[in-house]
Amino acid sequence: MDQYRVFGNPIKQSRSPIIHQSFAQQTQQQLNYQSEYVALDLFEQTIITFMQSGAKGANITAPFKEQAMALCDQLTERAQLAGAVNTLTFVDGEILGDNTDGEGLVQDLLNHKILLKNSRILLLGAGGAAKGVILPLLAQAPQKIIIANRTVSKAEQLIKKFNNNKLTAAGFDDLGEEKFDLIINATSASLTGKIPPISTALVANTDCYDMVYGKELSPFLAWAKINGATKVIDGLGMLVEQAAESFRIWRNVFPVTAQVLNRLRQED
Template identity: 30%
Template sequence: MKRLGLIGNPLHHSLSPEMHTVFLAENGIDGEYNRLETEAKHLDERIFYLIQNKYDGFNITIPFKADIISYLTEISDDAAQIGAVNTVKIRDGKLLGYNTDGIGFIQSLLNKNVGIENSSATIIGAGGAARAVVFGLIKNGIKELTIINRSADRAFALIQDVRKLTRFRRAKYIEWDENSIKQASQDTDILVNSTSIGMWPKVQDTPVLFEKNMGNCVVVDLVYNPLKTEFLKMAKDRGALCIDGLDMFVYQGVEALQIWTGQEIKFDYDKLRRFLIQKLENYGRS
């Protein structure tokens, strides 16, 4: 039996256990996926527990996505570039680290037939989620990147890492202000909110107030609670193709399970989205 779980704190609103339970059942895999809420002072004990109890792997979320790196025997190129790990495979008592967020983001675009190669993208934010998005886009042929962030130092650090770790040179920083974001939304093919702005309970917040037509832009919000953020609602009203954060969540989970099992994971996309949306409505805002 596959023993899997999620480490983080807090975890009571996470949809990962429900989603992975569906994946396991639909693919005929005998397994379990457990919530393993862990305090920072007990992370050592938790890792030892998982190894001793023959876990096959685990996801890791806030606040441990960087802390876990010191426990790893190996780390994937993607995770090393991003500087964070969200998936760990346990093999012969050793921890192998991966980051599936970038793959999840790219698949969410491909699922909506969004062209990436030779397109331009603007990313709002420069944190861990933004790093996953940026390196995923570069790997898939993006032509030009713009980073908008409140902290210039963090944005420049990301751009420097891009230049150091890849051959990509067409990345720039724009100062965070209302006019900058408005102008960027007119000049880019793909606009991504990688921040938590608009997440429950501050659902009225948005990083920008759109005013002009956006019919040529794909707008993505990595937030998935609520699914229809103010950011996406305004963009949709102005003609943009909009993608919520639930697809990225689903596809990063698919990739994680494929890492743990070594097999292709199949699922009914529409059925799973309905199931997860119902779960969000039932307790995601409690």
């Protein structure tokens, strides 16, 4: 049976095995997908050993996505621009690296009927989470994407990588009360119970998305809802959709995601 894993540290919280086993059942694919904890100093050795055992592929989660990129023999364009890899495919002793996070985000937004073409998007944060979603967002032909970060120079450096005139860098204080169609929180603020320092006027009548998810609305989404956001969407759908893209890469079939997402929501 074809073997797949998700490797991370920590990994106990991972929903990926449930998601991929559901996809396999649905598409009648014979595979075994499990999560595996990796010690911080054993990542490279673990991946090589797993590949040499005849395994077909792996997902990579924190904190190993950049290390995974360094191991790859080939990278997709979106992985190169993201500067990180979350999907490895093993072919003839070589490691092919991809990043499906951005595709997962875009698909989830489209599932929620968010119009991305000609839209004005505010992306909060300029770290790894933001990097991984810029190319797929640009592919949807938005009018503009402003990347706002506490340190403006970091956002400016990020923009240089993409060489696209639809991208602009800004500090949180520079945004004023500009109008956006969509605000995406790619900062880690919600993980620490904080809210990005932006004006309440920005979220009024605007769709708001947070890449994190949990049983309750994240601090950012709860705040946005109180202040008049049109829609508030968490990142659980992004998790399922990025997994579906990995599954497609490995198995060349498209799983249906809605029933898997509903199952995860019910388990929450």
